[in-house]
Amino acid sequence: MKLITVAGPPSSGKTSVILKLIECMNCAKGSIGVVKFDCLTSFDNLSYEEAGIPVQTGFSGKICPDHYFVSNIEDAVQWGVESGFELLITESAGLCNRCSPYIRGILAVCVIDNLSGVNTPRKIGPMLKFADIVVVTKGDIVSQAEREVFAFNIRQVNSAAKVIFVNGITGQGAFILAKYLQQAVEIQSLTDTKLRFTTPAAVCSYCTGETKIGAPYQMGMMKKMEFKNL
């Protein structure tokens, strides 16, 4: 089975891109599965079910989505292998701009949209920086110049990635994306593979449910801001 990980900020068009991508892949119905990692709620499973695509949804809730991803991805792969899929796609919504649920040797796709502001590529960090392919959506409603500036800013952060414009509504661009994704490698398990980037550190008192403010309650791994005299 092949595995592809897809990440991107909320509402950037990940689900639409994946749906159009699957249409282009010309695979037998039911041979591509999706695992959606979300935070609190998700409605994307409905879109997948409607398209007849087997889907599993998991909610990270109070756990950091990246930690949740890494502790469940192995089981996801196992589900995919047991279901006999040719291809498994994981979709995760990045929240803190530090999310990068990418694994070494596994094709990583980042989806961002043109409407999020031209400097967004320079702000979202590892999620973009460690991706192999950056898919840009909603390009049909901004000017050519803005698309070019956006792509330029992506290359500033990740000069190695391929940048592909995909229209999530008409599917324009999904064909060439599908062509790229044919490079994904066959796997049976992810045991002993490594993440491309560390997940956010999260071992302080607030991670474990502390709500009170003040120095006595701050324990574990803390990072303090420096306030200078202006």
Place this chain on the structure above:
Amino acid sequence: MTVNEFMMILDSKPLAEVLKEYPIGWDFLANFRLNNLANELPFSQALLKVDDEALAEFGLDRFGALKSFGAFLEQFTPKENPLEEVKSITISGGWNKSRTPENISLTISAGEIISIVGPTGSGKSRLLNDIECLAQGDTLTGRRILVNGAELDDLQRFEMEGKLVAQLSQNMNFVMDLTVREFLEMHAKCRLTPNVGEVVAICFQRANQLAGEKFSEDTLVTQLSGGQSRALMIADTAYMSDSPIILIDEIENAGINRRQAIGLLAKREKIIFVSTHDPLLALSAHKRIIIKNGGIAKVISISEEEKESLGVIENLDNTMQRLRTALRAGELIHMKDLSEPSS
């Protein structure tokens, strides 16, 4: 220069000197919050004073940072552009929705304008998609798109990275919060244009010639009217976009001189496809592709009679423009306005 050569420079020359020669390097430093390095030292030495953890937040160590900076400078050094070599494309027919072969081979050279006509849903977008992804008999239509007469392998298709085709459509808007000048400067910077001031000036001037209502350099792009936006997008595409092929999907017929706009793009040696039912635009093209039932049904070269009729159509169009201007200015419309020849 190679990435390694750039790394050697970053290792030996003071950072200030490197930045003077490659000002875009400032962007790299800003992206990794390294704006306050000791510029009098070479990058690799200045980096020794940076906290390990600050680099680790970006998934870098010192060597990784040096390598990334080298790769960055290599990426943003102007180099030979394969897109400039695109002198013609050939559409080699596939089949329509009923699997009837299109039996067509149409070569279009730089500077040529092709209009595409056909009812909604007839397959116009599919043709445009085939061109954009440089179909090699592997899309639903079975068409092949040759560049300079040659087929392309997948690697070459990927190399184009979506830069082959620039698009302009009615639905497009500006979303950046910038003035016209800032906007053009930003785009020029991305193109690594050496003479930014000059290119910006000419874009601005041409955009104003195309727009019905003039605008200033200090106008916010988001405040431009539909016609002004379209004029700016066209001038910008003509002078700043790399893409040798331009796909135009209907341009609003208000507030912009459409014929001049298309002419401007053609003069810049672009290959232009216009999907339109606007007679003025459709007949300004050298040829038009008729799409029916998902396939190319016919290719028509513009006839002498059509060329002649273009003058009349232009007069009609000018009359409409004049009426719009009059209404905008609060004037009354008189019967004589309808027959008055264009000035």
